[in-house]
Amino acid sequence: MRHTVKVLHMTTLHHPLDPRIYYKQCASLKRAGYDVTLLAPVPTNTEEGEVPFEPLPKYSNRWKGLLFGTVRAYFRAKKQKADIYHIHDPELLPVGWLLKNKRNHVIYDIHEDYETGIVQRQYFTRPVRQLIASVYKKVEAFCTRRMELILAEKYYLEKYPQGLCVLNYPILQEKLTGIDRSFHQADGLLYTGNVTKDRGAVQHAALPALDESLQVHLYGYCPESLAAEMKQRAGTHEGRLHLHGEGRYVPKAEIDAAYAQSGWLAGIALFPPSEHYMKKELTKFFEYMAAGLPVICSDYPKWQTFMDTYQCGICVNPDSEGDIRDAINYLRQNPEEAKTMGERGRKAVQNYLNWGHEEKKLTNLYDRLNGIEAGEYSDN
Template sequence: MSASYKAVVLTTVHNRNDTRVFHKECPAIGGMEAVDLSVLVADGKGDEQRELYNIIDCGKAPFGRLGRVFLIQFAVALKLFNIRPKVVHIHDPELTPLAILMSIFGIKIIYDVHEDVPLDILDKYWLPKIVRPFISKCFSLFEKLSVLFFWKVIAATPSIYRKFNQDKTVLIENFPMLEEFEFYNQVANKNVSINNKFVYVGAITRIRGIVPLINSFASNNHKSSMTLCLAGEFSPLELLSEVKQLDGWSNVNYVGQVGRHELKNIFSDCVAGVVTFLPANNHLASQPNKLFEYMAAGVPIIASDFPAWRDIIATVNCGVLVDPESAEAIYAGMKYLVDNPAEAALMGQRGRAAVMSSYNWGTQSTKLTAIYAELL
């Protein structure tokens, strides 16, 4: 059967290298024989043809956040009018008004919910604290009304899944792709006693705990023994200048944003991966992609002691749980793994085994293609 069913994946927030959208979901959808997939982005980097789908650029939104929310919608609507898709798969909450309009005109809408937005609003630093609860409640009500117009909802975590009508909601978790971690044997057989390197990979923000993490490398006069490989982009950029003034920065190797193919080098000689997010409302029940990527790479985890994360890490016994606001607690977790290399290796192996059996994208992609198969 030739490709004929026109589908559009739409995001004005995520860049064209976003892992969930572009490396996991789009290849799965675009690889279906009867689906002709276009992906609309708004980054100003131009159109691009990829193996299983094509990218259409709607142009970078002017005027920052407000431009992205309001002005770029007109460019998106024009592109959609030209494509005339049968289904539009949106990834950003600000696209819901446009999605409601499209559904009225007969387009089936899939709403992919990555974050618990009402909870996330409660921690938005650029909103005055006094108005955050009101805005959070308003958006929660608006979101619940919006999904009445949508054909399917995709939830990235169990806690998000439980918020929606489960008759139309599918849980598709953000687990890693096994093919990206075929270097596992090299990581598992490494000798970590030489450099005592720890790794953090992902977006770097204040609320994700970067300050106490760097401060942990200035604790207890151990500067010469432990290092942190820090990979990702700072947001805001001014935060980088601030953390460079911390004592622990002298033990940080900041490599910037890295490609997926560079993960092997990042993990090949590390003691553990670190994910010590601060206890923000939206973090407590989240499932960071990096948590499962560390497990897939066969390295133990130093993670925030949140109940949802404890259910995974303590059950699998693949890491150490710490107070993310305490530099001393983070240091203690690192020191435990350095002092107990045999146990650290077993933690890495247990994490890898759990990913191989359960926490992998293969278990989720079939649920995504089943949604589109139902449309066909």
């Protein structure tokens, strides 16, 4: 029976209420009858929901967390004696390798293209980054030989053809999918997700200067140093740049409440050129679509194809003020077309780009690992 199968999800890097980990995967498995616990750094003010926590201490220093947090995670996890260990961070690969034995299963959930991401980080010189990425690739290949792989993005199949795509599509919520949007006199641009330079912080900070009536809202963790830089970039227009996650984690409920508000003109994702993101279908695309919002995003070929397929947004050169202004003006001057774009996107999410379909793939994998008869199993 499913309820006898003990599952431990593990993260030392993500927030314990990370939507993919907690609200999607852990909650879905719990509802499916699995005995699920989440091992994670848990702030004292985090309320425990349907999935219980196995708390880890949270380290303010990233390197201490990498060393001591990982060691603590291993010993806490080992005591759990789980049937399935599901790890969500690359630093937990050695932990997963140590935990694996003949009586259990270990799943590595690949949230990011870490090899490419390491090369693009600016912490070290490029040769050092390339060396670290090469070492990571070898460690990953060794540690995952006896692991199941879950992939958050379709293109990761290029690197991990043995993996199972469980995509980060949104959970359908009637309070969002039922909104009747009006784009007449809309003046708000909405961004959700962590705020970083490679996710367009500089480009988004420049938006208020394009039009005196624009209000730009970003919901997601933004380091205080970057927030100061963005405000300086906005200059005299700083009052219309709203950073709702300055120095703090923004919970899912707050982001959902933002989506439910009226007055939005579009969801935005003006990312600068980046190999790390140009092949990804951003989670925020699907969330904007679910909320009935048209999308204004960078003109990566993959993103252009996505927008052409679903006819739900406009792609622009993220460094061209003219392109961005034209897109904003088009939506403003054509409110009915903006509404139609939003409805096309919402319909696509309601029909197939939603967590309900991905949930089945996740539970089918778990059932298969435990010899439980399940529905049709899909590997993409």
